[in-house]
Amino acid sequence: MKDLLEEFKNSLEENGGSFHLIEREKLIELIMDIAGKNDIMYSGLDESIENEIKKLNSKLYPLDIMSNEKNLKEKIRDVRVGITGTDALAAESGSIVLVDFNLMKSFAAFLPEIHIAIADEKKIFPTLLDAIDHVMKNIKGNASAIQIIQGPSKTGDIEKKIVRPSHGPKELHVIILR
Amino acid sequence: MFSHLHRRILFSLRDDDLRKGSKEATREEFKNRHGSIERHPYAVKWAEEIKEKKKVMLEDPLKSIESFRKSFEGRGKYLHFLRSADEARELILNIVGNESTVVKSKSLVGEEIELRHFLEGKGVKLYETDLGEFLVQLVNGRPAHMVTPAVNMTERRAREVLYPVVKKRMDDVVSMVLEVRHFMRDKFLSANVGIIGANALAVDTGSIVFITNEGNGALTSTLPEKIIVITSIEKIYPTLQDAIKACVVQTVYAGFRNTTYIHIINGVPVDTSNGPREIHLIMLDNNRIRDDSLKETLYCIKCGSCQLSCPIFSEVDGSWGHIYTAAIGIPWTAITGDRSIARDLSYLCLQCGRCREVCPMKIDIPGLILKIKRGRF
Ligand code: SF4
Numbered sequence: 076m077k078d079l080l081e082e083f084k085n086s087l088e089e090n091g092g093s094f095h096l097i098e099r100e101k102l103i104e105l106i107m108d109i110a111g112k113n114d115i116m117y118s119g120l121d122e123s124i125e126n127e128i129k130k131l132n133s134k135l136y137p138l139d140i141m142s143n144e145k146n147l148k149e150k151i152r153d154v155r156v157g158i159t160g161t162d163a164l165a166a167e168s169g170s171i172v173l174v175d176f177n178l179m180k181s182f183a184a185f186l187p188e189i190h191i192a193i194a195d196e197k198k199i200f201p202t203l204l205d206a207i208d209h210v211m212k213n214i215k216g217n218a219s220a221i222q223i224i225q226g227p228s229k230t231g232d233i234e235k236k237i238v239r240p241s242h243g244p245k246e247l248h249v250i251i252l253r
Numbered sequence: 254m255f256s257h258l259h260r261r262i263l264f265s266l267r268d269d270d271l272r273k274g275s276k277e278a279t280r281e282e283f284k285n286r287h288g289s290i291e292r293h294p295y296a297v298k299w300a301e302e303i304k305e306k307k308k309v310m311l312e313d314p315l316k317s318i319e320s321f322r323k324s325f326e327g328r329g330k331y332l333h334f335l336r337s338a339d340e341a342r343e344l345i346l347n348i349v350g351n352e353s354t355v356v357k358s359k360s361l362v363g364e365e366i367e368l369r370h371f372l373e374g375k376g377v378k379l380y381e382t383d384l385g386e387f388l389v390q391l392v393n394g395r396p397a398h399m400v401t402p403a404v405n406m407t408e409r410r411a412r413e414v415l416y417p418v419v420k421k422r423m424d425d426v427v428s429m430v431l432e433v434r435h436f437m438r439d440k441f442l443s444a445n446v447g448i449i450g451a452n453a454l455a456v457d458t459g460s461i462v463f464i465t466n467e468g469n470g471a472l473t474s475t476l477p478e479k480i481i482v483i484t485s486i487e488k489i490y491p492t493l494q495d496a497i498k499a500c501v502v503q504t505v506y507a508g509f510r511n512t513t514y515i516h517i518i519n520g521v522p523v524d525t526s527n528g529p530r531e532i533h534l535i536m537l538d539n540n541r542i543r544d545d546s547l548k549e550t551l552y553c554i555k556c557g558s559c560q561l562s563c564p565i566f567s568e569v570d571g572s573w574g575h576i577y578t579a580a581i582g583i584p585w586t587a588i589t590g591d592r593s594i595a596r597d598l599s600y601l602c603l604q605c606g607r608c609r610e611v612c613p614m615k616i617d618i619p620g621l622i623l624k625i626k627r628g629r630f
Contacts, residue, residue: 142525177525185471219522223515228468232385238430243468
């Protein structure tokens with residue numbers, strides 16, 4: 076397990092993401108550190124984590140509850156931080172995998188400037204194919220999308236110079252709870 | 254036609270700025286590709302595997318399309334199998350409607366049928382959201398390269414092209430990208446149709462798989478009410494694992510350490526009134542099935558490394574081609590475009606064989622071009 080964690084950390088950082096391995100009690104402190112006073116939208120979090128997040132001072136947008144609201148897109152257009160759970164991680168490629176039913180995880184992962192993905196150490200698999208295998212076997216119902224994220228958004232379209240961010244987040248933080 | 258091609262090539266030979274980009278890109282190609290293969294050595298084996306899978310699927314393409322249709326179609330999801338570019342364009346216009354605002358991410362098949370020009374001609378407001386494609390759109394041109402469409406555009410030129418649209422001072426590439434992000438955000442949020450391409454389709458799960466670096470693909474495929482996926486018959490794989498492998502091989506051979514995003518679309522969302530209600534998959538043939546003599550072309554996964562390794566491409570960039578450019582672009586042009594244009598293009602090939610060396614699918618590209626030169630196709 077330790078090796079996988081180490082490998083995941085290295086790949087994620089190579090991809091331009093930030094890795095955090097912390098004790099559960101430190102979660103709120105870390106999120107405050109990353110998010111500052113900005114508004115936060117979130118989707119697909121465990122209930123216990125959600126309860127923790129409610130302690131934050133930021134304005135919160137619980138997307139899974141708001142998913143049927145009209146003008147949702149307008150409401151969240153300027154929210155700068157998105158938090159999601161994570162369905163699997165791949166060590167070799169530094170990928171995080173999100174299984175999305177209502178697309179709210181996608182909104183939280185792609186619209187904001189900062190994406191924070193909270194994960195469980197047990198969900199790290201050696202390779203991307205293992206991770207996909209795991210999620211496909213465990214999906215209940217019809218997931219409308221599966222998103223594989225391997226770093227913050229970038230473009231190399233002008234003279235092949237890599238620039239971050241492009242249309243997606245400029246920061247990707249993966250928080251692993253011990 | 255020959256003289257028109259001549260003129261274009263002479264023009265690009267004289268334009269140092271135009272050539273700088275492609276020259277640099279071709280110079281770096283070897284280093285980049287080797288670096289990425291070293292980082293993901295299994296990609297070499299995966300390339301062989303997916304070639305075998307493609308061979309099987311292409312033995313009976315109609316059957317493969319039907320098996321994909323069976324697993325794909327369902328609530329809100331429609332597959333349209335279309336034989337010609339004309340049919341595809343008309344149907345897409347029908348789905349889009351003249352009044353729409355469309356955000357589009359990169360699709361080479363979309364280029365193949367000149368979709369942007371067509372829809373804009375019908376009054377549709379369309380925005381290319383991939384930065385390279387957006388630059389190409391602004392100069393009303395055509396992509397020079399499969400993976401980096403604006404490979405021939407320098408920073409200076411890009412700034413000139415962007416300025417009239419974003420109207421902000423842009424000191425460097427970072428600020429250009431940022432201004433485009435701001436400009437495009439409104440379009441993403443207000444568009445009613447999103448058009449995307451697909452890198453691979455998986456029969457076992459009925460999934461559409463595509464890759465982007467910018468995140469524009471994610472926004473294009475999740476925000477609008479209607480999604481149109483433009484793809485072609487050679488992208489069907491038996492399993493989702495194969496489809497993902499195809500995406501990874503394409504990225505690695507394009508010389509990238511990784512692709513930022515791999516998106517897998519399975520259907521319209523549940524429990525929400527936001528996001529897409531309909532997904533239309535346009536499965537284009539455009540002469541692929543009928544063309545037997547150049548069939549090997551269909552194994553191509555469009556990584557673009559044959560283009561970047563081509564000594565002619567490094568001199569004349571995207572002017573050597575017609576929609577599809579350089580190396581494998583010549584047989585692609587012969588199949589999906591105009592045969593006589595392809596023949597004119599073929600004469601520029603030196604038969605040096607570098608493209609064959611770098612191709613993950615081990616396609617005999619010089620052999621295909623020779624057939625075209627000789628008119629045996
Ligand atoms: S022919 Fe081969 S090298 Fe050229 S784009 Fe296709 S897969 Fe890549």
